[in-house]
């Protein structure tokens with residue numbers, strides 16, 4: 383003998399259709415918000431309503447008739463009825479009237495005989511639109527919620543596949559520029575995981591979280607455009623063209639980049655290339671190596687009483703004049719090849735030659751290494767220790783806060 387009421391989950395389109403909700407308490411509030419979000423025309427019949435319903439009334443998103451339920455005429459024209467008055471007799475009457483009019487009715491107080499139920503739901507918004515999973519355990523909404531939460535957790539972590547199985551009707555895909563963080567998979571955002579789970583193609587950088595890419599299912603095409611310093615296997619123009627062409631073929635493309643797409647990452651150019659071709663682009667920020675790699679070495683880029691601000695700048699070209707005060711941190715990306723010249727310029731521009739400098743190689747990798755010197759010594763030290771890219775250079779008194787590390791043998 384089962385104790386959970388069986389039933390068939392059904393997806394209904396409420397947009398532009400009348401839903402009548404009898405009652406004005408918190409259960410009604412939760413449900414009518416969902417109906418309104420679907421675009422339904424919602425009418426609430428109740429002598430009083432709670433604050434959450436009142437908010438929707440004030441926003442002009444639903445109609446409130448402030449009176450007692452009067453009978454079947456109140457349900458006239460409705461596609462769906464919801465009753466949660468707190469008075470079982472009234473709810474029974476509403477349900478019976480709906481029944482005689484053959485309108486589906488959610489009776490919140492009668493799980494056993496309600497003709498319709500609202501399942502617990504989890505929704506992921508993909509560039510293509512929402513994917514919704516419904517959980518229903520008739521008569522035990524708590525159980526449905528627990529199941530829903532577990533599914534939702536899997537969706538947020540990108541643990542559940544979200545790839546389309548049918549071609550997009552307009553044949554146009556999408557591009558997401560996803561900041562992958564500084565190379566370790568734990569620092570990719572939840573949104574990044576969701577989009578990866580929905581991608582048909584992943585275009586990946588050398589400094590992006592590679593471990594994640596290796597775990598992608600076999601059906602996902604990975605295009606490696608990884609750059610090494612002084613050696614650019616795929617020029618930026620060609621990367622832009624790949625993004626545009628794959629999306630034009632109707633595929634969902636994640637461009638997985640190291641750090642943040644908009645911090646010395648040419649994400650702006652990639653976005654512009656897509657937009658120029660009418661391709662929808664979403665930009666997902668990432669944890670930038672400019673802040674995270676110093677942090678991995680124990681260095682805060684600002685610190686009360688030590689540094690009030692910081693500048694992130696490429697060390698690839700002659701660096702511009704920057705604030706020279708001791709309370710300002712300079713963070714250099716791509717700064718290894720020209721480290722000697724950069725240190726010299728910082729001193730020429732007025733920075734104290736004794737300013738501490740840290741070079742952190744391979745942040746978050748097991749082989750992460752920090753080299754500490756001053757503006758006058760760092761170039762020679764780095765050369766002596768064979769420092770290599772990728773590395774972040776930090777200039778400023780905050781370097782004194784670095785975690786002491788054991789000298790490598």
Ligand code: SAH
Nearest residue numbers: 641642645647670671715716744745772773
């Ligand atoms: N958009 C990226 C930066 C791209 S430029 C971001 O926001 O992090 C590439 C430079 O980033 C490298 O030359 C190096 O200076 C730095 N970098 C990125 N990941 C790094 C890591 N794990 N360890 C050290 N430096 C890193």
